[in-house]
Amino acid sequence: MKYLYYPGCSLEGTAMEYNVSTRAFMQAMGHELIELKEWTCCGASAAEATSRLLSLALPALNLAIAEKTEGAKDILVPCSACYLNLKKADEKIRKDPALLNKVNLILKEKNLRLQGKARVRHLLDVISQDIGAENIRTRVKKDFSGLRIAPYYGCQCLRPYPVFDDPEMPRSMEPLIEAAGASVHHWDMGGKCCGASHINTEPEAGLELVLSILREAEGADSIVTVCPMCQMNLEAYQKKISADYGKDLSVSVLYLPQFLGLAIGLSEKDLRLDMNLAVSGGFRNKLRGKRSEVRGQRQEVAMASAA
């Protein structure tokens, strides 16, 4: 299948490995991504905190670009914050023709016009619904049977629009993790909040929320995420949080397409595991699997990480 692709600002900077691994995984599963030309920032959490009109117009601008783009209808969005901004604009505009007119007055400045025809999809929606666990299972090349993975969904791909999962008790990642041969770390933190941009503006509250998640991840080999903001919050402050808490809470944190990509035989290099901030040596060894057919690749990976 073909998807329009909106990477968003984070995936060009602090979350490059999410971009690379999403593309690599989707390609390996036989799907084509058509990146929107001249996409712009969706407004992140900043537009919503400063201007209501811009918080709708910025995502709407990208919806309008998507409508003009040929080849596919569904817009695939890996970042949960971008996803919700685009989705929210779409939902509101569909229900409110007066708002659509207003937004179009703004888009005119860029010679764009929105009709309300595009369909916004989160990466996890596409992986769990369109691709599905069975499809992944048949392509698995590694033996991840010793791995225990904690699925972390965060907030904005689940709420307020329950599209592909239960907004309070999300489970959509579990069959995917099991299809990859690993076991699921069952916990209550999957849909809890990581504090989003609090880590910058209200660091004390933000760190407290991250602590509550890391504490419950104990026993897992890795957390997997589907949002650059969640990923950064969970991976970047482990040292400080462990020191303040008085206990080592470090744990590997991967993006979902990195983890699934490894399972189907893509290399650590293809998935840019070197860019993650929290991948432990022990976890890397476990990742390298035990099956004999992956030995050749194993050496290649070992060399790449030694280089």
Place this chain on the structure above:
Amino acid sequence: MNQAEHKEKLSVHDALAPIREKIQACIQCGTCSGSCPNEFAMDMTPRHLWRLLLMGQAEDIFHSKTFMLCSACYYCTLRCPRGLPLTEAMGELKQIAARENLVPYNQSVRFYKSFMESVRRHGRVQEMEFMTLYFASMKSPFLPLRFAPLGLRLMSKGKVHLHIPLQNDPESLDAVFRKAEEMEKVRSEK
């Protein structure tokens, strides 16, 4: 009270009216407070905030940090038995604080405004420029130190770049921002 303060007060008051309308049906059940992951850090619970809003107590609302501590997790919006758009209402309170440059919220408001300024100039946020704008606006010599360790780690991974952003970027969204500002101004003057 001088004239400027008086004017600020009036415009804050008017701006609250549409938000109050949204939460008119609140029954003060407290589900929102019980669902909020940030409640522990708030000086007033969300339920209490809605009550003050219903009573039109702008002063107390804008002495509290509660709405700025909303991280938009949407739990309250999902669970409110009256189906009220609470996260959106929190967002609109943040917008008032930003529009009026209310002093207690400087740290957050300047962070978000610096982000938006970079988007305005280039269409996409330029991380380094955004952080530079933020530090400059805060005028605090110690603030950059808080961000330095992570900044260096990200740089060593090649995730943030030091390149100087274009002047007069053809991808600028200045016209879009100006149009939106103009439309919001007309609305709030009405």
